Amino acid sequence: xxxxxxxxxxxxxxxxxxxxxxxxxxxxxxxxxxxxxxxxxxxxxxxxxxxxxxxxxxxxxxxxxxxxxxxxxxxxxxxxxxxxxxxxxxxxxxxxxxxxxxxxxxxxxxxxxxxxxxxxxxxxxxxx
Numbered sequence: 001x002x003x004x005x006x007x008x009x010x011x012x013x014x015x016x017x018x019x020x021x022x023x024x025x026x027x028x029x030x031x032x033x034x035x036x037x038x039x040x041x042x043x044x045x046x047x048x049x050x051x052x053x054x055x056x057x058x059x060x061x062x063x064x065x066x067x068x069x070x071x072x073x074x075x076x077x078x079x080x081x082x083x084x085x086x087x088x089x090x091x092x093x094x095x096x097x098x099x100x101x102x103x104x105x106x107x108x109x110x111x112x113x114x115x116x117x118x119x120x121x122x123x124x125x126x127x128x
Contacts, residue, residue, distance in 0.1 A: 007054070015042050018031065063097075064107065069107045069110070069111070073107070084101040084108065087101075
């Protein structure tokens with residue numbers, strides 16, 4: 001999977017300046033060592049917003065902070081038999097706002113903690 005390296009705001013401003021000088025997209029891309037598709041996208045963003053600064057973030061704000069995530073993992077490690085819904089209830093009372101059990105399960109997965117359900121009984125064979 002390709003990793004995206006975003007342009008810093010200064011470079012983005014220089015790219016827009018070169019385009020406003022009258023340089024071609026290809027020459028600007030070659031000068032900065034970037035793909036040709038990045039240059040018109042930066043120009044379009046500049047024309048739309050009026051600034052070369054990149055907007056960061058988007059989407060729904062996180063329910064839990066990094067500290068809450070550490071607390072969730074710590075609680076799960078203290079008592080391995082505790083369910084995600086129990087941890088969610090504890091966290092909700094501590095934080096004062098609702099946290100779903102699915103959020104807790106996602107944070108536990110991110111911390112490499114997964115559900116291990118015990119066997120109810122040994123599978124019986126004909127010899128038994």
